[in-house]
Amino acid sequence: DGGMGGMGGMGSSSGASFGFDKPKEPVDEGPRVVAKGMKLGGIGGSAKKKNNLMAAMAMEDNFSLLGGGSKKGGAAAGLGLGAAVAAPAAAPSTPLTLNLEEKYTVNMNREGGIESCDLKGTLTLVANTDAGSMASVAINKSVIAAKCTSNWNFATHPKVDKPTYEKQGLIKLKGGKGLPLNRPVGVLRWSYSGEDAAPISINCWPEDEGTGSINVNVEFELTRSDMTLTDVNILLPLGTTDPPAVEEIDGQYKHDPNSGMMCWHHDVIDASNSTGSLEFSIAGSDVDAFFPVQVMFKSQSFMCPIDISGVTSAANGGPIPNSINRSVVPESYQVA
DSSP states (O other), X not given: OOBOTTSTTOTTOBHHHHTOBOOOOOOOOOOOOBOTTOOTTOSSSOHHHHHHHHHHHHHHHXXXXXXXXXOTTSHHHHTTTTOSOOOOOOOOOSSEEEEEEEEEEEEEOTTSOEEEEEEEEEEEEEXXXXXXXXXXXXXXXXXXXXXOOTTEEEEEOTTBOHHHHHHHOEEOBGGGOOOOBTSOEEEEEEEEEOGGGOOEEEEEEEXXXXXXXXXXXEEEEESOTTOOEEEEEEEEEOSBXXXXXXXXXXXXXXXXXXXXXXXXXXXXXXXXXOEEEEEEEEEOSOXXXXXXXXXXXXXXXXXXXXXXXXXXXXXXXXXXXXXXEEEEEEEEEEEO
16 A cells, blocks of 8 residues: 555655655664653653654645544644644635534553443534524434434533424524524534444554563454544554564554654555554563554544434525535544
């Protein structure tokens, strides 16, 4: 898989020009210090070093490598994953914008088992014009009610006309009021807790060879065949500035010596590409240095079967032109 077209505006640039590496013998650059008990986000103290890997990649290639969400100041931010400057948002072309989003918070154990998985979803409306502010949004509530039973929770915003929503699946504000202009308003939230929701599992297995070297085997498995993940990046702390000697790999990788991090990348993980493995050796003796492993991805595959079936004016019943954005990302997804 040499093409990197799935990565944020890269077009047809090749993996080689992007800087991801194929397995090769590392160049001996002299002894390095193994940093034990490495903090998440890289070894060493300076923020500059921790930002180096993804910030440099983003600046060189003028795009943000990772699409997953991250909390401010979290590990992803420490790696500079959000370092690329986003292109200015185009002016809204429709009276109403609907944003559907699901975010995952997943904790895995080192054997690849899911310890916990929480999914949170939102439907957010943005009225771009006065006409858009009077929107009444129809969703497929009967389908959702039939499919989302145990472990699901749904709630409408207190200002939403709840009886109309419950009876007809229509989301509009109470008392004929309109949405504020140019401001996102979350009108519906949903959540699900259950190990079966987690889309991917990671098994990271470092073994001390007793010779000053550690052999590391990592594998992933797509655990939900209904999902397609894109721009998948599995981030591994290495505990040293030494380069890994990659022996076998599915996909591509990038190593940053300054932060002591390795990024294992896949354009697409889906039912036809549902497993993959990586094996490398590296100087060290601390098998705990390779955790926590972080996973980031983008997806359009929702767990909640929500669908927008129509948008009309609560004022006159006429259709309101609209645009819909769908996004699935991890809030936090790690192996600890």
